[in-house]
Amino acid sequence: MTKQLKRPELLAPAGTLEKLKTAIHYGADAVYIGGDAYGLRSRAGNFSFEDMAEGVAFAHARGAKVYVAANMVTHEHDQIGAGDFFRTIRDIGIDAIIVSDPALMEICAMDAPGLEMHLSTQQSAVNYETLNFWQEAGLTRCVLGREVSMQEMMDIRDNTSVEIEAFIHGAMCISYSGRCTLSNHMADRDANRGGCSQSCRWKYGLFDILPGGERDMLDEDEDGMKLEPFSMSAVDLSMIEHIPDIINSGIDSLKIEGRMKSIHYVSTVVNVYRKAIDSYLEDPVGYVLEQDWVDELWKAAQRELATGFFYGTPTENEQLFGERRRIPQYRFIGQVLAYDDATGIATIQQRNRFVVGDEIEFYGPGMRHHLETIDEIWDEDGISVAAAPHAMQVITMKVSQPVKPHDMIRKSLTRTNRHRNPKEKTLNK
Ligand code: SF4
Numbered sequence: 001m002t003k004q005l006k007r008p009e010l011l012a013p014a015g016t017l018e019k020l021k022t023a024i025h026y027g028a029d030a031v032y033i034g035g036d037a038y039g040l041r042s043r044a045g046n047f048s049f050e051d052m053a054e055g056v057a058f059a060h061a062r063g064a065k066v067y068v069a070a071n072m073v074t075h076e077h078d079q080i081g082a083g084d085f086f087r088t089i090r091d092i093g094i095d096a097i098i099v100s101d102p103a104l105m106e107i108c109a110m111d112a113p114g115l116e117m118h119l120s121t122q123q124s125a126v127n128y129e130t131l132n133f134w135q136e137a138g139l140t141r142c143v144l145g146r147e148v149s150m151q152e153m154m155d156i157r158d159n160t161s162v163e164i165e166a167f168i169h170g171a172m173c174i175s176y177s178g179r180c181t182l183s184n185h186m187a188d189r190d191a192n193r194g195g196c197s198q199s200c201r202w203k204y205g206l207f208d209i210l211p212g213g214e215r216d217m218l219d220e221d222e223d224g225m226k227l228e229p230f231s232m233s234a235v236d237l238s239m240i241e242h243i244p245d246i247i248n249s250g251i252d253s254l255k256i257e258g259r260m261k262s263i264h265y266v267s268t269v270v271n272v273y274r275k276a277i278d279s280y281l282e283d284p285v286g287y288v289l290e291q292d293w294v295d296e297l298w299k300a301a302q303r304e305l306a307t308g309f310f311y312g313t314p315t316e317n318e319q320l321f322g323e324r325r326r327i328p329q330y331r332f333i334g335q336v337l338a339y340d341d342a343t344g345i346a347t348i349q350q351r352n353r354f355v356v357g358d359e360i361e362f363y364g365p366g367m368r369h370h371l372e373t374i375d376e377i378w379d380e381d382g383i384s385v386a387a388a389p390h391a392m393q394v395i396t397m398k399v400s401q402p403v404k405p406h407d408m409i410r411k412s413l414t415r416t417n418r419h420r421n422p423k424e425k426t427l428n429k
Pocket of ligand 1: 013172173174175179180181182183191195196198200201
């Protein structure tokens with residue numbers, strides 16, 4: 001008898017209300033956001049209570065859930081106000097908080113009973129006894145440390161009933177699941193209290209300290225090999241090529257990293273994983289990974305992609321991000337606000353400059369795609385213009401195929417698109 005596959009939750013990051021709505025529109029089953037306090041992304045565009053309420057209403061109306069990351073490591077006095085905060089977000093309808101500090105767990109349990117708690121990856125849970133411990137402590141889900149292998153994840157699944165969540169896509173800390181003080185030293189910003197300055201991604205050189213304290217930068221190693229400035233940052237995780245393994249492992253939630261990423265990134269990545277997950281669940285035997293899905297991810301990728309620790313500890317060459325080897329070929333330029341079926345005219349909000357003559361690509365949920373070459377653009381007053389240079393500018397253009405609100409538009413960074421000069425053309429309608 002064939003084993004019944006469990007449909008896992010696809011969990012997306014949402015740094016803002018717009019990203020929350022985009023992620024759900026493109027197929028996320030749940031999103032995680034940050035509040036004004038207690039999270040680990042102090043600069044991620046955190047949600048006010050009003051935004052949370054609107055986000056929860058939007059999500060719940062579409063059968064999706066909203067979790068709030070409250071996973072900072074609290075020092076003395078950091079917990080002041082936490083009880084009120086948790087009670088308020090529980091009453092707003094937030095489905096769970098993601099926590100790592102036992103002090104915050106205790107406050108939540110005492111002051112906001114009924115609000116579910118998920119263990120953050122910050123706690124580095126990498127074995128089933130640890131998960132069972134947290135389940136007994138009242139948590140309903142554990143996010144695994146990113147250092148867990150596929151085999152370990154299956155073993156953990158077999159030995160615990162608590163829900164399991166694992167990262168399947170996005171940036172990885174080069175430190176042990178975010179336990180890092182590099183940013184504290186280099187930028188005086190506490191990574192474990194939401195201030196990471198991503199110091200691991202800076203360029204570093206090797207120096208000799210000379211008598212008197214002077215520094216001498218080394219430009220070759222002991223074997224005479226040239227030393228280049230280096231970065232300690234990791235390549236990004238991507239499990240798109242291993243969706244069957246991930247789903248067969250039986251885990252409950254597949255998490256995408258990136259609350260600070262754009263709506264272009266969120267829509268693209270969610271769209272691809274939604275398609276791959278649904279395709280596999282629909283026909284596990286006939287499932288084939290389509291090259292289009294991988295290519296689509298590359299349109300929003302920022303670094304090389306690898307499988308992290310899922311298939312063994314990566315070697316230095318697999319894990320360390322050096323020079324970029326594949327440059328993204330697309331730039332996000334806008335999203336569709338409206339479309340008129342009768343005229344075939346789309347109303348578009350600009351996000352990056354584009355000009356008449358550009359080759360652009362529209363895409364939408366369900367991996368709908370089509371290409372256009374821009375023939376003409378009209379500004380808010382119906383004047384034909386050569387370019388859309390202003391951020392958030394609303395323009396209209398004729399399109400050859402129907403589009404829908406929330407469809408996104410990218411511009412191919414081909415040589416022709418990059419060097420086109422809008423001044424060559426000034427049109428009046
Ligand atoms: S500096 Fe790098 S390794 Fe350290 S917490 Fe920030 S992203 Fe992670």
